[in-house]
Every structure is written in structure tokens, then in C-alpha cells.
Amino acid sequence: MKEYKIVVLGSGGVGKSALTVQFVQGIFVEKYDPTIEDSYRKQVEIDGQQCMMEILDTAGTEQFTAMRDLYMKSGQGFVLVYSITAQATFNDLMELHDQIVRVKDTADVPMVLVGNKCDLEEERVVSRDQGQQLAKNFNCHFMEASAKNKINVPEIFYNLVRQINSKQPDKSNAKGNKKKKEKGGCCCLLVNKIKNLKKENLWNFRSKLDSRCVRKNIKKSSEQVNWDILNLFILNEQLAFS
Numbered sequence: 001m002k003e004y005k006i007v008v009l010g011s012g013g014v015g016k017s018a019l020t021v022q023f024v025q026g027i028f029v030e031k032y033d034p035t036i037e038d039s040y041r042k043q044v045e046i047d048g049q050q051c052m053m054e055i056l057d058t059a060g061t062e063q064f065t066a067m068r069d070l071y072m073k074s075g076q077g078f079v080l081v082y083s084i085t086a087q088a089t090f091n092d093l094m095e096l097h098d099q100i101v102r103v104k105d106t107a108d109v110p111m112v113l114v115g116n117k118c119d120l121e122e123e124r125v126v127s128r129d130q131g132q133q134l135a136k137n138f139n140c141h142f143m144e145a146s147a148k149n150k151i152n153v154p155e156i157f158y159n160l161v162r163q164i165n166s167k168q169p170d171k172s173n174a175k176g177n178k179k180k181k182e183k184g185g186c187c188c189l190l191v192n193k194i195k196n197l198k199k200e201n202l203w204n205f206r207s208k209l210d211s212r213c214v215r216k217n218i219k220k221s222s223e224q225v226n227w228d229i230l231n232l233f234i235l236n237e238q239l240a241f242s
């Protein structure tokens with residue numbers, strides 16, 4: 001089953017948790033309890049395909065933002081939330097968006113801009129047009145939503161899954177596909193990565209990989225590298241590919 005890593009971002013109190021919990025559990029959380037970090041898993045069928053969504057509900061309050069770079073790196077799709085009743089929460093998203101683009105090293109990232117609390121029309125200070133304009137600047141999709149009144153809640157997450165599918169059609173992490181690649185024995189991706197490494201990084205990479213294989217008592221030829229070990233290696237050593 002395909003897995004989708006979704007990250008929900010935005011200032012404190014905009015309704016990130018309320019939207020996430022409404023989507024995952026179908027309930028509206030009335031009480032405001034600032035999040036440190038919560039993750040949820042939900043299996044859904046989208047366009048006839050079973051998907052496992054892993055949703056990271058992040059902290060909007062400033063003191064908990066040190067982890068941002070890390071989860072931006074691993075996130076595949078982003079929900080950027082502001083509240084239509086608080087101008088500052090709208091303005092705060094520019095910086096978050098800049099950070100995503102910097103961490104991902106591309107502006108072409110699956111993303112939905114969400115103006116939440118649209119049930120509070122009488123308290124609105126951010127117009128729909130402003131939201132649409134910002135989404136245009138971010139080159140992303142836009143929705144107004146209400147976690148309270150269940151407006152556009154699943155639509156946000158389904159939209160992201162579709163964006164991820166259309167932007168990463170080859171990056172299927174379905175088990176079947178993975179197996180096919182491994183069976184082939186030729187680690188094309190690895191070869192390409194190695195080709196792209198700078199010379200000094202390449203030596204560094206190879207010696208680290210060699211010592212990892214020796215430590216783990218793994219026999220390898222120069223052409224055939226065990227993918228599990230490679231993944232472990234990349235995860236543990238956090239090697240930065242150039």
C-alpha cells in the first residue's frame with residue numbers, strides 16, 4: 001500500500017489539530033490544547049486505490065519549532081493553515097513557505113493553503129481573494145475550510161494525495177514495485193546518486209559504506225549493494241548527497 005507523509009503547518013491556534021482530528025477521527029476538538037507534535041495514521045481509498053496517510057500535526061507555538069527542518073525534509077505534502085479570523089496567522093505563512101522551499105530545494109512541492117474557521121464569517125479579517133492570491137504566489141491549491149462545520153476537511157487531504165501522485169508518479173513506494181527493483185539486482189538509483197556525488201564525497205561515502213558492511217558482516221560486490229543496508233546507512237549517517 002502506498003504511504004503518504006503529510007505535514008500540517010501554521011501558527012498556533014489556527015486549527016491544525018482540529019482539522020487533523022476531524023479528518024482522522026470525525027470529531028471536532030472544541031478545547032484549545034497547544035500541540036507539541038502528534039502523528040496520526042489513516043487508511044483511505046482515493047480514486048480506487050488504498051492509501052495509508054501518515055499525518056504529522058505540528059506545533060504552531062514558536063518554542064517548539066526546532067524540528068521543522070527535519071519534518072520538512074521527510075514530508076511529501078504540506079497543509080499550510082491560517083485562520084480567516086487572524087491576519088497575523090496569514091502573514092506567518094510566508095516564512096513557513098520559504099522554509100519548505102529552502103529545505104526541499106524546489107518550489108514544486110505538493111501543498112494546499114487552507115483558510116480555516118470559515119464558519120466564523122462575522123469575524124473574518126482575511127478575504128477569500130487574499131487567500132487565493134497567496135496560493136497563486138505559492139503556486140499551490142487553495143481551500144477555505146471549517147473543522148467545526150466539517151467543510152472541505154477530507155478534501156484538503158485527498159487533494160494532497162492526488163498532488164503527490166501526480167508529482168511523483170515514478171516514486172511509488174508500493175511494495176510490489178520495490179521488490180521488482182531489488183530483484184533486478186542493479187541499483188540504478190544508487191548508481192545515479194554516486195554519479196552525482198562530488199569526488200571527495202564519493203570517497204567518504206564509499207569508505208563509510210565499506211566500514212558499515214564490514215561491521216555488519218555483509219558481503220557485497222561493487223555492483224551489488226544491499227538496499228536495506230544502504231537505507232540504514234543513509235538514515236543513520238544522514239549522508240548529504242550533493
Ligand SMILES: Nc1nc2c(ncn2[C@@H]2O[C@H](COP(=O)(O)OP(=O)(O)OP(=O)(O)O)[C@@H](O)[C@H]2O)c(=O)[nH]1
Nearest residue numbers: 012013014015016017018030035060117146147148
Ligand atoms: N469556530 C471554529 N473554531 C475552530 C476551528 N478549528 C479550530 N477551532 C478552534 O480553535 C482553537 C485552536 O484549535 P487547534 O486545532 O488546537 O489549533 P492548532 O493550530 O492545532 O494550535 P497549536 O497546536 O497551538 O499550533 C480550538 O479551540 C478549536 O476548537 C474551526 O474551523 N472553527
Ligand SMILES: [Mg+2]
Nearest residue numbers: 016017034035
Ligand atoms: Mg495543535
